[in-house]
Amino acid sequence: MIIYRTKDYEAMSRTAAAVMAAQVIADPHSLLGLATGSTPIGLYKNLIAGCAAGDLDFSHITTVNLDEYAGLPGTHDQSYRYFMNTNLFDHVNIDKANTNVPNGQAPDPEAECARYEALLRKLGPADIQLLGMGRNGHIGFNEPGDAFIAPTHVVELTDSTIDANARFFASRDEVPKKALTMGVGAIMRAKRVLVVVSGADKAEAVKAAFAGPITPQVPASILQLHPDVVLVGDEAALAGLAEAGC
Numbered sequence: 001m002i003i004y005r006t007k008d009y010e011a012m013s014r015t016a017a018a019v020m021a022a023q024v025i026a027d028p029h030s031l032l033g034l035a036t037g038s039t040p041i042g043l044y045k046n047l048i049a050g051c052a053a054g055d056l057d058f059s060h061i062t063t064v065n066l067d068e069y070a071g072l073p074g075t076h077d078q079s080y081r082y083f084m085n086t087n088l089f090d091h092v093n094i095d096k097a098n099t100n101v102p103n104g105q106a107p108d109p110e111a112e113c114a115r116y117e118a119l120l121r122k123l124g125p126a127d128i129q130l131l132g133m134g135r136n137g138h139i140g141f142n143e144p145g146d147a148f149i150a151p152t153h154v155v156e157l158t159d160s161t162i163d164a165n166a167r168f169f170a171s172r173d174e175v176p177k178k179a180l181t182m183g184v185g186a187i188m189r190a191k192r193v194l195v196v197v198s199g200a201d202k203a204e205a206v207k208a209a210f211a212g213p214i215t216p217q218v219p220a221s222i223l224q225l226h227p228d229v230v231l232v233g234d235e236a237a238l239a240g241l242a243e244a245g246c
């Protein structure tokens with residue numbers, strides 16, 4: 001694992017964007033695995049700037065997103081489709097037909113998970129998979145549990161995740177209780193995994209994920225088994241890892 005420790009969120013965003021940009025430049029036909037959450041927003045801003053400057057070309061890029069809330073249409077301002085459009089896709093020269101997010105409004109969520117998993121298999125492993133991390137160590141919406149779940153699946157969100165994401169909704173009651181998420185299978189098949197973390201409230205999760213035992217109670221800990229992980233975090237988020245001597 002490569003760890004880049006940065007001063008703050010802005011530096012973390014620039015460094016992580018450089019890792020992603022290197023992939024886009026090296027292979028303009030790349031398959032990018034993308035993530036939502038507040039952490040990657042700065043990274044996306046840097047990619048948008050790179051595209052505006054003419055340094056990055058997304059016209060042949062394909063993307064697959066990690067997850068989507070069940071029940072929200074892509075037009076809902078808290079859906080992850082909406083997030084991706086407004087934070088990246090609307091501002092770069094990507095063909096939206098080549099961007100993929102699970103359909104949260106599918107009448108049969110299980111069938112939608114099967115469709116998405118088949119699509120992931122067809123497109124092949126992501127060249128790079130971007131991940132944020134939940135405070136409880138979740139990746140995508142792979143929540144702590146008794147087992148790692150490999151394929152795309154429907155998940156019941158934990159109270160911790162609902163609490164953490166309530167800040168984006170008018171009230172906690174409006175946070176969807178279920179989501180569709182890529183499983184750890186497709187994440188682990190990615191050729192490279194880029195993890196971004198920022199802030200002191202992630203320090204314990206980062207320490208548990210990368211310096212603790214590999215356990216489904218900390219879903220991100222499975223990344224210890226991946227051969228090419230790049231972790232980019234600011235000092236606050238990496239403080240726990242530093243304590244553990246990493």
Ligand code: GLP
Binds near residue numbers: 037038132161
């Ligand atoms: C959500 C997303 C995750 C993301 C996490 C952390 O739960 N499903 O993919 O990593 O939030 O979000 P933030 O970056 O806002 O802390």
